Amino acid sequence: MDFGDRPPMKVITKGPIQVYQMDEASEGIALFPLPLPKLQQYQHELIRPHRHDHYTGFFLEEGTITTRIDCQPVIINKTSFLLSYPGQIHQVGSAHPCKGWILGFDAKLIDESVRHLFEQSLSRLLLLRLDEGEQAWFKTMLGLLYVALHENKTAIFRQKLIQTLLNGFIYRVAAIFQRQLDDRIRDYSTRHLEMTRKFRQLLTQQVFTCKQPSLYAQQLNVSTSHLNDTVKSVTGFSVTYHIQQSVLAEAQRLLVYTDLSIQEIAIRLGYEDAKYFIRLFGKGAGLSPTKFRKNTR
Template identity: 35%
Template sequence: MSKDNIEMHLLSGKGCDIMISPMSASYVPSEDEPNTSEAHRHDYYSLFLLEKGLIKMFVDNECVMMSGPSVLLVSPEQVHHPSESSVIKGWVMAFDGKIIDREVISSLEHSNSEICVLELNNNDLSFLNNLLSNLHSCVSNRISAPFEKNLLHSMVSSLYLKLANIHWSKNLHCEKASKSRSVQITQNFKFLVRNDFREFKKPSMYAEKLSISVTYLNDTVKKITGFSATTIIQQEIVGEAQRMLLYTGKSVKEIAFDLGFEDWKYFTRLFSKVSGRSPTAFRNDRKIIRSEY
């Protein structure tokens, strides 16, 4: 392991905010996309719809086995790469997360460390296949019309709304999505944590940004997620630390400093408390697990 940083593939700068193509063995959504066989992450969201065949992919070093029909959603922070595939058919799509309403994305992901895979029935597969096929046709034959961009964005939004409903139907024990103040506060808090956890480590800092009290923030987040605000922050910190331990050659000290900790020993204690083992033990253990696949 010699990399100092996790490789980042960029959608920004390509002059588009949506890329889509039929699935190929390389999972590449465009001909000029960088090599995806090595571990990497994006500055955009990715969707892999498998209609038939078999895909083995690593997401944050977890082995994900897809045997169609199913959908894998990958967020910008998650490190991933394909391992193997067999007789695959489906779609690969990449898009700017700004297209999708924050509430819809939040309903599909509780934290950056979670992997979202949805199994599809025949009706769901038919609906998504038709939508992706039409989206691909529009992207491939994009015309200079006044509402063309709006049309494309609405199709991506419709796709994710359908996936959110599928996810909800498979998790009926979860509280129904709503636009209540509690849900909105929790979604905004998680959005801030995702972007600012390197700088802000305490709930009070986020409460100030949200113009609410720390007590109200904690009570609200606990009610909606089942976790305290502190736990959500720590999960994001440790999740990113785990990626850096797995996919870079940086030392524990370097990782601690990159994540905004002046005291690397304190970072080590925090990591050990949250994950149940030290950073070094985690790195070594995951190497052993990975070698078994």
């Protein structure tokens, strides 16, 4: 693999939001060192909002990167490791002179139990704190993986070695994530956790008929601001964000797996005004419902 010019990915443009897909020649995994050679040739692409159809990890040995993940500002340095989920929107703000690694891999390459741990987390932002020992371990493992990826493709057991190194790395990420998640949960009162879980349960049951944060707050007998602060402190995202994401996910399912018209889907999701639903969907998905259905199918 030659990463000298640009990462082994291809860009699929869907409306204003570009989608970066893993190149078929990458075998579902890409690892490239920072700083990237000839970065200036495509730096403008990185600062535009874009998505990846795969997991993406950022690990720095030196320097700092500021970025936004689903509109949430994130700062990455050598004491942290960021793993973004497929479909999340990235927008790089600045990358001060830095040294490190960017790892991309398909979800199908990692253990299902680990994937469930990531995807079922209350937080949609997986940002780990690393101590010096963990930083050294990450650096060593990513270096070994980089060497394995650059071996001759005919080398015996090459693919097995790559798979083993990737899974070993992700298992360590998962272990640190679970430990820090447990620590984080202990930092919150039982009431905060219980309120967040009750909100999520109500959201699942009522999202298509109840889209105002204030209505959920009334049912939980708290103020709207208190509910929002509580949910955001536990999950990292506001009540409004959770509502919008739940509606968007169901709209996408109906567009892909049914033949309902856009008007019918809007009504089913609780929107009498189809034009408003179309604008809302476009803002969240980056393209219109019609284009999403056409491209996905």
